[in-house]
Amino acid sequence: MSPTPVTETSGDDSDQKTSPENTIQLKIEIPETEPLETLRDVWNGVVNPPVCSIKSENADDKSGSFDKDNTFSISESITNSVGAENGDSDLVPENGNGGGVKTTSLLKHSPSLGMGILEDFLEVPIGGSGKNDGLENGSATSMMDEAWSQLAKAFIAYRGQPVGTIAAIDTKESDKKESDTKESDTKQSDTKESVKEILNYNQVFVRDFFPSALACLMKTNPDSDVVKNFLLKTLHLQGWEKRIDNFTLGEGVMPASFKVFHDPVRQKEVLQADFGGSAIGRVAPVDSGFWWIILLRSYTKRTHDYSLSELPEVQRGIRLILNLCLSDGFDTFPTLLCADGCSMIDRRMGIYGYPIEIQALFFFALRCAKQLLKPEHVDNKEFLKRIDKRITALSYHIQNYYWLDFTQLNNIYRYKTEEYSHTAVNKFNVIPESIPEWLFEFMPLRGGYFIGNVSPARMDFRWFLLGNCIAILSCLATPAQATAVMDLIEERWEALIGEMPLKIVYPALEGHEWNTVTGCDPKNTRWSYHNGGSWPVLLWLLTAASIKTGRPQIAKRAIELVEQRLEKDGWPEYYDGISGRYVGKQARKFQTWSITGYLVAKLMIENPSNLLLVSLEEDKKISKPKLTRSTSWTC
């Protein structure tokens, strides 16, 4: 069957420079004040003519070009990328001529922009780093080796096929508990199984598998089978009837996790899935379906295997997931209304409402679905229109109402309340007295971020790393906002990165607030676990966002910190303390996504082309917000 093109139809590259097929454009925006000649010279030094075809205003200069607005464009040929026939779509099947490539990444110049990283970008196709899958000299090499070997142990097979990775293999914990139960005459394997059961980390979590899958796909010779098996198995689980007590969940809900176990009666391996019924608080994982769609795009982009995404069952699976989010209701906002604990933070932490993590993942998944759904399919036509409308509405809403920087904070501080009608400036009737004290100190003059939640009379001003990074990768953040987020991370390094990257949320809830918001959760005490703990898995997200914004030094600094401790500490799930100094109170060791978060970060730093597996380019057709500009925007 010859695959048909999958294109992102709303993409608009009409203002791009003419570039040959099979090219990637990197744009570096240079501030007015920058001495252009110097940068041009540097570029000439890093460009490698055999792999780059670069246009320039200057006929002699084959290395790149500066636009009128001081944007420097580089065209790059890469052999194994996939591209577009129209607009900025980046998923197009190979056509026998090597496939069409036309995709745009924005690398914004900043003081920390490293030319070395761009050199790599130009020289290496997606996949291996050209350095033996991330291996380099010294201790980092052995740490990478160790990470790969730990990842190899984490694979779970189902009827002879790898289908995912286990959340954690905490052998020390297991050994300890095993010796406690030694007198039992149960077979050792059963004991291990029951120990893992106690630990409740013997499952393949959909969200946890995402960085495992990326590591598999970013290798020189990708291990794509496990990713494909995972996508198909979870799709199969989506088809199950999902009941909690007498209530049936929506058809599109994807499991939070599944496990493989041996059914002694039927004498065969069976799958058991959790759709929230076994989770703390019994909340369905809203993020799972989004991660699934995003991973399907990464898989397709890396492998060019369009036959998977084009399967009618897969096309239907995508629609079912998004149907849960696009159906009509009482909503007045385009954002998704969620229960507490419906994502990575899967316990009560006051993220109910419209949490940024879910909104950013929703946006990312909508944009990926636009690339994956076949427009000619009769069921997809109307659906794609709904997707388009939601993308526009969602980006407007988030870019306008979630964005916070110094100027915006000052505006909110001076808000009037009780404004009725559509002319209201304070649209959600936020009472300025609800601005927490810490925020006035925390907010730098340079930088900004998307706050945690916006709903009537409620702004959750906390910083959440995952939502902000996903906003950057999906281009939910404008280029200026993306830059400002990275500025904030630099400005507030101690608070957000500390001694062990990275804070999942800042700041922690304490005292009475902890009491009322978490329900006195002893696992989420201040600066621990989800409540201001530090999670190494988030390293891959920071790294991807850093590369995308042209600030790889930020990621490199964080990686150095991780390399000092993570392996020695046994790859814990999370760290505790205001600066993340202590291994988490109840952290599992050999947590798979701590291992893969590091691997993926390294694989991207060593070959920034790998970023393309988890990053979308800007869609210029999405209407721009009308926002007041602040210092952090005028860069």
Ligand code: GLC
């Ligand atoms: C914890 C985390 C959750 C993760 C799971 C497996 O429950 O909160 O995000 O998916 O462990 O690692």
